[in-house]
Amino acid sequence: MSADVADLKRNAETLRDLHRGEMLVLPNVWDAASAKVVAEAGFPAVATASAAISAMLGHPDGEGAPWQEMFAAAGRVARAVSVPVTVDAEAGYGMQPRELVDRLLDIGAVGCNLEDTDHRTGGLREPGEHAQWLADVRSAASDAGVPIVINARVDAFLPGSGIPESERVAEAVRRGRLYRDAGADCIYPIGVRDRSAIATVVAELAIPVNGNSSEHLDLRTLRELGVARVSYGPRFYREALAGLKAAVQELPA
Known part of the structure; x- marks a missing residue:
């Protein structure tokens, strides 16, 4: 572990506390430069977006990029700022819990998104199985001495989930309870657009x-x-590219 355990623990506790006060707003970043912009604007934590980092690296989202490249990019983000960093680790890249925790801590991250999509099949993982995996990640973090903040993503609202629209809220609640009881710190029902949901x-x-x-x-x-907690995924990355496109199109070719 390259970073000091005491510093990592302090950052993890800070990140957890940020979920309990005023709403935590996280404009997701994709590289060191965007991370610095967010931190210098006064945001108390920085979160990466896997879709944006994958695109920046030239790979599709959904664990289409090699984990080594994803973690290297996230590490540059963590080294660029002094605030806590949480990493969108997708579905964990097939790693065993202790390996995942160790690699997050090695790059200086103290939080992670972990989604319940199975990228091999395109559907959702069996919720009990995924809950046990999250519990093992929590246990591995405890063994490492750093209470990593786990943001458990529930993908029931995504079109590819296979969950009928009428059942998505109930399924998200069912999965969310399992993941909460497994030790997740925050539940992330991505794709919800309905106020009542x-x-x-x-x-x-x-x-x-x-x-x-x-x-x-x-x-x-x-x-x-x-x-x-509120996050934006790859929105700002895409807006940055749109701004670049508009600017260069005004130049003579």
Whole structure:
């Protein structure tokens, strides 16, 4: 472990505490430069976006990039800032829990997103099996002496989940409870666009919930609904590329 355990533990505790106060807003980053922009703007933590990093590296999202490249990029993010960093680790890249924890700590990360999509099949993992894996990650973090903040992503609302639309809220709550009881610190029902759906998840889980800001759910609305953490995924990466495209198209070829 390259970073000091005491510093990592302190950062992990800080990141966890940030989920319990004012709503934690995380404009997701993809490299050292974007991480510095976010930290210098005063945000108390930095989160990576796997889709943005994968695209930057020339690979598709959904564990399409080699984990070595993803972790190297996330490590550069962590070294660029002094605030806690949480990494979008997708579905864990097939790693055993202790290996995943060790590699996160090696790059200086103190939090991670872990999703329940099975990228081999395209569907969702069996929830009990995934909950046990999350419990093993929690146990591995405890053994390492750093209480890594686990943001357990529930993918029931995604179109490829195979969950009928009428059953998605109930399935998200069912999975969220299992992941909460397994030791997750926050539940992330990605893709929720409906106010009543996110309100139900927040009320039923009684644990910090990660929402997505969108045209349907702005920050004020999410705060009113009790959402504890808000992330943006690859939005700002795509907006940066759109700005670059618009600028270069004005230049003579």
